[in-house]
Amino acid sequence: MSQTIKLKKGFDINLAGKAENKTIEVTQPDTYALKPTDFNGLNRPKVIVKEGQNVKAGTPLFFERNVEDILYTSPVSGEVVEIKRGEKRKVLEVKILADKEIEFEKFKQFSSSDINNLSKEDAIEQLKQSGGWTNIIQRPYGCVANPADSPKAIFISAFDTHPLAPDYAYILQGQEQYFQAGLDILKKLTSGTVHLNIDGEAEVAQIFSQAKNVQLNKISGPHPAGNVGVQIHHLDPISKGDIVWTVNPVGVVIIGKLFIEGVYDTSRLVALTGSQMKNRGYAKMFAGASLTKLSENIEGEDNRYISGNVLTGEGIGADGYLGYYENQITVIPEGKYEEFMGWILPSKNKLSFHRAFGMLTFLNGKDKEFEVDTNTHGEERNFVVTGTFEDVMPMDILPTYLFKAILAEDYDDMEALGIYEVIEEDVALCEFVDVSKNPIQEILREGIELIKEG
Template sequence: MSKQVKLKRGFDIRLVGKAEKKVGDYQPVKTFAIKPTDFIGMQRPKVLVKEGDTVKAGTPILFDKKLEKVKYVAPVSGEIIEIKRGEKRKLLEIKILADGEINFENFEKLTSSGIKSASRETIVDKLTTSGVWPQIIQRPYGIVANPDDNPRAIFISGFDSHPLAPDYDYILKGQSNYFQAGIDALKQLTDGKVYLGLSADNKSTELGAIQGVETTTFSGPHPAGNVGVQIHNTAPINKGETLWTVNPYGVVQIGKLLINGIYDASKLVAITGSEVKTPTYAQTYIGSCVDSYVEGNTKSNHFRVISGNVLTGEKISKDGYLGFYQHQLTIIPEGDYYEFMGWMKPTADKLSFHKALGLLSFLFPKKEYALDSNVRGEPRAFVQTGVFEKVTPMDIYPVYLLKAIMAEDFDEMEELGIYEVIEEDLALCEFVDVSKHPVQQLIRKGIELIQYS
């Protein structure tokens, strides 16, 4: 019987525009891009291709000089049409014009029994050279894992509780054999356990029967689906320890590589948000250009496109590219306007965690809202209200941790839990913060202070 964890702290942001469980009819995507900025901690990227080169899906195009063993590869076959750089020649994007039919680099295949009997060195070599290794993320720090490390355990969250998040049971439908193969491979990479977190509210038919994992079910509001929250409530990380985490899609991708011998970057992406005419899923590949999903599919001409969800996603242009780790595109109204004393007007159309004067959303807990990007305020003095603790289901003190980061107090940061969190774990604090502080930026600042000290 699996362990059960009931979380009471947190907050569900209920928005209009959840994707219907069907694949929409979108125009074929022509260009794809790999963005080094998607890989936190990558500081010295080395490009292996030049404009005009022809690549296959799985052809190495990039690596980090600090972690040369790990290759970043082309998600599709086609031509390198642009290597885009910014200030001081910072590498921003490597763009590929798809050729319309995917040609793959071929890697050695393994049988199910071969995966289970393979050495750790064999599995590591296959994952690092083929492009799937970046799916493995290290805790602490939230960076691409070092293949030379031996993690205490590996954690996988089998569901996503972010606003309008995709349904993993839907996007992984029919791929349980690959997921199992991925689990078998991950077990070769650690002397500890592989933990799988599942939702107690929505029983997973694809992941519920997976063998060889320590299963824990979680119930409660967001961030119950965050792997960091699951780690904290299952087997917390301590100073000096290393854990790895993998997204369910990454586990499947590992399984496809080992069984089929190809780097398969295909994925289902949820096209969501109140500005979307028809929220559905799109069949595409990693790094997809979003213009095909935006053009002709919005209710107005003034909107914000977000690669990811509204809490942790990245604002991109209408012809920007989906992030490497994203399985969701969100389109909401742009909030570039000023509303005089808007918070004092009695209304039930604005979602708020606080039972503030005029904001009556707490009377309608199941209502879905069409929210825009307006933050309704500006940075001000750090008001200590105790509300951060109400949305953080972890035994840490977020306010004191943030103040320790601001003061660059290393000892306090360590004692207050900096090793246990990354940005997404405290993103709700940023949403409920009446002081309008960039909480996620502060968390990354603290992580980097500790990491490079």
């Protein structure tokens, strides 16, 4: 039965530079890269291609040594030009010089009726061999799901409340057949419910309102209302021993297209956002695209290039590569400066959750768009217990004490305080409002890895 959830806690970060609902033609990059670091928990990848080898979209590039049947496959066709390694020969990137016309590995095709008759085992096998399985993420831990597990439910958040977030209704235009096919495949993977969660305060796109084999839930409120972790917490919370799977809407389309067309196609419309982006809109790109060709659309020189949004995205540089799961590129100025007594001077142009720091910010009204840079306006210090974390986190956990339990490596307290329910994106707002400037997301990931290994 559908549910309606209204959240009050949270904070909307209203930034300048939102993408307009228009498609922009951009020069396609020459190179693409698949990065093991994009996949949480992928600690021991084994590369199965060599430099100079030609591959197609869907050709296996590497796999996890402990789970050899889940293949991580190329997003494009072309020549493997570099296998970049770091310390202790850790694999950082598998770089591909792309063909002008992308060729795809061929997998089995199914009609809508064939999908209905497809067995769970056959669906899983095609997902694992093609690379499509990597779109299914497990909670707890936020890692690629284990096909041997049986999730109690699958969750899809059809809206995003992060700063300058893309509009999924626009991104998925014309993809209705693939989206429904993806939902039909996901329904085979659980005996529980497939939850499709939509923005309760916005007009519902047809692709979501007419979806079948799902429970359609309405969620409203400030960020992080669009986070699937927050939605799980309010609809079907995770306890110790529970397993829930999540899939991004673009991942649902990738899965559906894999079965309808028989190809592993990671192309999607990517939102080009940020105050330094000249022409803001959506550009068609494959996963792992190089950002080098975007330079002509960027103002200024000293900028932060972010794969994703400003809260949870990764700074990758002007020659970096789009993350596997990202549908957004953000470019904002670097903030390499010091501001004498900047924390105490009143200002109407500083974005802050704390009125004490942005004393006049609240006078601008909720529609004011702020241009921000990467300056943290302070340095890291010991935790100060202010109660602010609880004000921006609409979940029944005590985040301050959870973070302290992680730092103390107290396993019992970590479990009792809700570490199974959260991943980095769920605490990113805590990091934003933290007056102590602690790397909250890094701390949480360290705790997750401790619990996972323990």
